[in-house]
Amino acid sequence: MIDLEHIQTCIGSLQMRTEEERPSHFASWVVEQGGTWPIMPRGVAHLVEVQLFEITGLGTSPIEAIRDWMKCASRRIETAEKLNTARNALRLPDIISDADIATHCEILKSLGTPEDSHLARQLLAAIGKHKKPQPTHA
Known part of the structure; x- marks a missing residue:
């Protein structure tokens, strides 16, 4: 690492x-x-x-x-800082809003490891199951 x-x-x-x-x-x-450092011949582009x-x-x-x-x-x-912030925030799902959870999940899905992405999809699915249906306006 x-x-x-x-x-x-x-x-x-x-x-x-x-x-x-x-x-x-x-x-x-x-x-x-x-690491690597080039050995460059002089005068060659x-x-x-x-x-x-x-x-x-x-x-x-x-x-x-x-x-x-x-x-x-x-x-x-x-x-790395974005990922750490998202991972830390998701350790406290009862404290942050569903909207913040969704934002942090999107960060994990786009920037994180496959494990991060899997966790994010699970959390997003859980949020979707607990949301109350929004009233429709006719």
């Missing part, structure tokens, strides 16, 4: 550096944590791919690839 704090620390340390300093700093993270903490960044240069990695890593953290 990926340690989100390591990812956040890495992003923060990269943000404190200039773009020109980032490649050598990122390479040190790759050596320390494991190609796509650069970097990988760290199971997150990949792509670009036409190491600087662009690291910038892309930082964006992807930030999205990974945001997604």
Whole structure:
């Protein structure tokens, strides 16, 4: 499992550096944590791919690839935070509203694991069984 704090620390340390300093700093993270860093022949145009903490960044240069990695890593953290919020909220179904349960279930269905999705479908089905029919207006 990926340690989100390591990812956040890495992003923060990269943000404190200039773009020109980032490649050598990122390479040190790759050596320390494991990942991939390109060996690039000089003067040859190609796509650069970097990988760290199971997150990949792509670009036409190491600087662009690291910038892309930082964006992807930030999205990974945001997604994990949304999932954790949804999972925690659903542990208290008697406290939150059916509408909030439905919102958190949709997050689990779209971003979560297959187990999350299964739980979300079960909860949504349970909510549907307990809803009172809405009166129709003629």
